[in-house]
Amino acid sequence: MVTLRGPPSLHSRFSHIIMIVVILVLFIHTIRMANQQQQQRVKGPLLKDAEMIPEGTTSPEELYLSRLAHDLGLSTEVSWRTWRIVPSEQSEHWPSLTKVNLDFEGVAPNIVNPGMGEHMDLYARKRMELPVPVSPLLGKTDASDFLFGVSTTYARLRDRDYAMIKAWSRWLTDGHHHSNGASLVVVLNQARAGELNEIDEMLQATGIDCWVTTTEEPMSMARRYFELSRILKTFAANLAANGQDKRWFGLVEDDVFFPSLSHLRDRLFSYNTDGRYYIGLPSEQLDWETQGNTITTYGGGAILLTRTAISEVPNLPCFQTKKSSSSSFFQSKRWDELLYDCLLEHTDMDMHVLPGFFSPNDEPSESETDSYETGLQPLLLRRYTERHLLNINKAHLVTSVCGESCFMQRYLFKDNWVLVNGVSLTRYPDGVQVSQRPGPSLEKRTLEDHDGDSDETHDEVLVEEEELAEQAPEEEEEKKKKKKKPKMSRRVIVDDDLNSVDRAELLWTGRKDVWRLVDSAMAKDRAVWQAYVKRANRNDPSSDQRDSVIVLIWEHAKAMV
Incomplete structure (x- = not known):
């Protein structure tokens, strides 16, 4: 108990001052605690x-x-x-x-x-x-050329203590709650207002430059990704009006992880972004499908398009079906397969493929090594948890030290x-x-490296093939016995340089x-x-x-x- 002495008026004035100070202190403390709780709720799980x-x-x-x-x-x-x-x-x-x-x-x-x-x-x-x-160390990459779009659900983002948002922050931020220049659009499937706000707060807290929205009615995954292509086109125009020009537009599934956007940017360097390019990024052999003697891919859950290419997607006839039949139409195929079929039928764009750990041009491997342990630099990882039981946030943390x-x-x-x-x-x-491991077979090099050469050059290569066959007839016979590789699907171009x-x-x-x-x-x-x-x-x-x-x-x- 505190006793105050002096004239009654002074006692009263001093008491009022003390009360005001106490109220201010309590108010400031309450605000501070609320902010700390908010930061703990939003940022805390992302730091674990x-x-x-x-x-x-x-x-x-x-x-x-x-x-x-x-x-x-x-x-x-x-x-x-x-x-x-x-x-x-x-x-x-x-x-x-x-x-x-x-x-x-x-x-x-x-x-x-x-x-x-x-x-x-x-x-x-x-x-x-x-x-x-x-x-570059994590966060030192300028990824401002990229705008990505993901469709997912509140439950998937909330699962395992926001594990997917943590994974996104590894390749979309500098690791210190600031964007690395890349932008993200997230479409949640039928999220409530509170759920939408929660996910938006979580993403903003990590530093991801993002815009989050939701569907109001039930939609198939294919329909959601079509709507996402519309949103990316509009969102890119708004960004351009504010001086943020995007060159690459990605439609990616929520469990796709890019270990290095600088490596992805380097692999894309040979493409002219002013042109119309449609590029698939299959990672492993599981991202390819064999149909009879034909092998194909629809992109492996990750598609990149240039500005000109993505502007055509919302206007494709496949997506202009009557409302009465659109639901069954979109549910009949996966989103990437639907996009592939529609682009090939209604445009002259081929699918270019940048393969990750597996390319159909690879020679058969005798090793039983896991694809993550082959020594190849990863372009992207897909379904890393279920395929390889990998906690990607912990695995990728080492890049903060060694690049x-x-x-x-x-x-x-x-x-x-x-x-x-x-x-x-x-x-x-x-x-x-x-x-x-060898690169492409000599026969493949003859077709690729000498396409358009003179007959003299072609004859020299054929002579070289005959000499090799004479030197190792048993090996040549063994090659003939091997099962032929399946043919590449129509209008799929694999852009890999195996010789290098x-x-x-x-x-x-x-x-x-x-x-x-x-x-x-x-x-x-x-x-x-x-x-x-x-x-x-x-x-x-x-x-x-x-x-x-x-x-x-x-x-x-x-x-x-």
Whole structure:
């Protein structure tokens, strides 16, 4: 209790002042708390995948292991191994495989009990330097040429703590709640007003330059993407009026992820954006369809069009059907298949294809390697969660240290360990061999590289083919026995230059032990910690019953100074 002394009038005036001050303080505090709650509700969930390594009295390694043990339910005893890695930019060329002249097992594992909490004596002291391609760090890319459109639902965006919005923020922002120049239009299917506002707030909080709308009546996915093409055309005109000229317009599914928009921009450089181009971006073999002797793709859930091309889509006759029949018409096909059929029937545009991990021109592979582990630079990833069980937000976090092009880069160590950055660590106890995969067959090169040449040049190539056949008749006979590749579907042009692509294939026999990336976090010094885990085989009592954890700490180059 506070007692005030003095004349009654002064007591009264002072009491009023105190009351006013208290009310102002309470008002300001209430506003501040409301803002903090709003920021926590909107921004909080988006920061969890880039969670900082906690601080405490023990080492960061011990704190990190304790968190992993709690989150993953690790075994009582854990095998723990750590490396500190300093990335070193060495060339602009993406290598399919980088050989590292050191033993990964140069650091011996520790057997620890994470339940002890403290005094496990875990310190990551040993460093290695790994070369990475020259590429911008996350957020340093100017992506202002792109306008993307996605159709999805409130439930899908809300699922798993806004996982899709987190993934979009990895390639549509600078990682610090600012746009990287790319714009996004989101069409929600029959969202309520509150749901629409929530998603809009979430997207704005991440820094994504976006516009969110919803359908008012039930629509098939195909119909929604047709309406989306109309919106992109109109939205682009509004942006252009404000000085934002977009050159590429993407219709993409919500589970498509672009690891590097700078890489995508480089792949698109050869196309004249003033022309009419319709480009599909299939990633894996699952994005292609074989029909008899014909192979085709409808784009793999990602289509890019130039301004002239997208302006034609809303006016195509396929989309001008009578209202009574339009519902069944749009439900009869997938959105990308419908667009493909309509463009080919009513325009002279061919579909150009920029393949990702698989091209129908590839020679058959003998390896059983997962497509994410082939060493090819990813153009885009599709259905990464269901196909590869990959937490893309954690996997891609390493680009904040080593640049966009170091994600999924593949390294082979001297003792037969292979790192696919952000995906897996694999040990081949019985050895591994490297085989350089060939480009297109000689016959294909004859047709492509010498099209329009003189007869003399063509004859020289044929003579070369005959000489090769004479030198290796058994190999030539074996080739004839192989099943012929299916023909490409009509008016689909695959724009890949396999002769210039470095493709190293890993071949092995015997055992293969795999550690999968399960966690990634950022430390106070902005280093990225990756945790690769191999679970103990609980069904085999004779095997080691310890879970194995390997942590790679990617440091900024200045950490070496």
